[in-house]
Amino acid sequence: NAGVTQTPKFQVLKTGQSMTLQCAQDMNHNSMYWYRQDPGMGLRLIYYSASEGTTDKGEVPNGYNVSRLNKREFSLRLESAAPSQTSVYFCASSQTGWRTGELFFGEGSRLTVL
Amino acid sequence: LAKTTQPISMDSYEGQEVNITCSHNNIATNDYITWYQQFPSQGPRFIIQGYKTKVTNEVASLFIPADRKSSTLSLPRVSLSDTAVYYCLVAALGSGYALNFGKGTSLLVTP
Numbered sequence: 478n479a480g481v482t483q484t485p486k487f488q489v490l491k492t493g494q495s496m497t498l499q500c501a502q503d504m505n506h507n508s509m510y511w512y513r514q515d516p517g518m519g520l521r522l523i524y525y526s527a528s529e530g531t532t533d534k535g536e537v538p539n540g541y542n543v544s545r546l547n548k549r550e551f552s553l554r555l556e557s558a559a560p561s562q563t564s565v566y567f568c569a570s571s572q573t574g575w576r577t578g579e580l581f582f583g584e585g586s587r588l589t590v591l
Numbered sequence: 592l593a594k595t596t597q598p599i600s601m602d603s604y605e606g607q608e609v610n611i612t613c614s615h616n617n618i619a620t621n622d623y624i625t626w627y628q629q630f631p632s633q634g635p636r637f638i639i640q641g642y643k644t645k646v647t648n649e650v651a652s653l654f655i656p657a658d659r660k661s662s663t664l665s666l667p668r669v670s671l672s673d674t675a676v677y678y679c680l681v682a683a684l685g686s687g688y689a690l691n692f693g694k695g696t697s698l699l700v701t702p
Contacts, residue, residue, distance in 0.1 A: 481634075510690065519694035520635070520678070535689050567634045571690075579625065580690060582634025 479503055483568050483583035490558045490590045498553040498586050500568030508571045509551035510535075510580065511543060513564040520567065526551055558590045595679045600697040609666045611696050613679030616660050621683040624655060624662045629676045629695070638677075639664070666698075674700045 484499045502509065510525040512535075522535030526545040540562060542554045551570075555562055565587050569580040596614040603609045615624070623642050627635035639646055641653040641662070652665040666673055678695040 512692070517694070519676075520692035522689055522691055525689055533689065536691060569634070579637045579640065580627070580635070582636070585632070585634055 481568055481570055481581050481583035483566075483586050485586060486584065487587050488589070490555075490588065492559060492590060494558050495554065495556050496558065496588075497555075498566055498568070498588075499550070500552065500583060501550045502568075502570040502581070503549065504570060504572070504581065505548070506570035506572045506581070507548070509545065510569040510571075511541075511551070511553045512567045512569065513537065513562075514567060514585075515564050523553065523566075555588075558588075560590045562588065563590045564588060595681055595693055597677075597679050597693070597696045599694065600699070602699050602701065603669055605670055605700055605702055606668050609669050609673070609698060609700075611664045611666075611677055611679075611698070612661055613664070614661045615679070615681045618659050618681055619683060622659075622681045623683070624653065624659075625680045625682065626651070626653065626664045627678040627680065627692070629678065635676075635678060635692070669698075669700045671700050671702070674698060 481502045507528045511523040512520045514520050521537045523541050524543040526532045529548045532543050544552045565585045567585050568583045571580045625640040626638045628638050629635040639651050639653045643655050646653045654663045676695040676697050678692045
């Protein structure tokens with residue numbers, strides 16, 4: 478039982494390059510989330526998917542796209558990376574229902590855009 | 592979605608009890624209060640969750656007054672390993688919601 482798995486763990490990009498961060502969970506959770514974390518800024522929500530087939534913008538969606546490929550997988554794409562997107566990205570998942578609010582996080586993906 | 596306010600940072604010595612308060616004045620009837628802990632270079636992890644009064648587990652206690660407009664996370668006898676960022680979240684039951692963490696409270700425990 479791996480929980481939430483993110484790939485890659487580290488990535489360096491040049492400005493203008495594109496890339497996709499992958500996230501998969503094996504807990505049969507309905508909801509999945511992408512956050513970014515910058516020094517002194519806490520965690521900011523980029524996009525979330527309340528259930529398979531739906532996605533919604535969070536606090537900082539500009540410059541990103543997401544795909545909820547199936548119930549297990551939720552990817553985050555940077556079409557044209559910018560230095561401002563240098564950050565640590567966390568994927569999370571949660572089950573809806575009575576235990577709402579308990580998120581399970583991946584280990585994070587550290588992205589540097591030069 | 593209920594907005595939360597918590598102190599940016601707190602300091603404590605080892606062995607002391609630490610209380611971190613979170614304000615959530617516009618909490619809704621169906622909202623639960625959840626606290627997370629984050630160590631450097633790791634994702635946050637769930638600590639405790641409650642709806643009203645007091646909840647206790649092996650890690651912490653959560654105190655919620657009758658009006659539910661605030662909550663207090665209590666860490667008994669902290670150690671150096673409790674140095675982390677603590678986040679307060681308020682979320683409702685039902686379908687997945689946008690769960691916003693904010694900046695959290697950075698707790699530093701020193702000898």
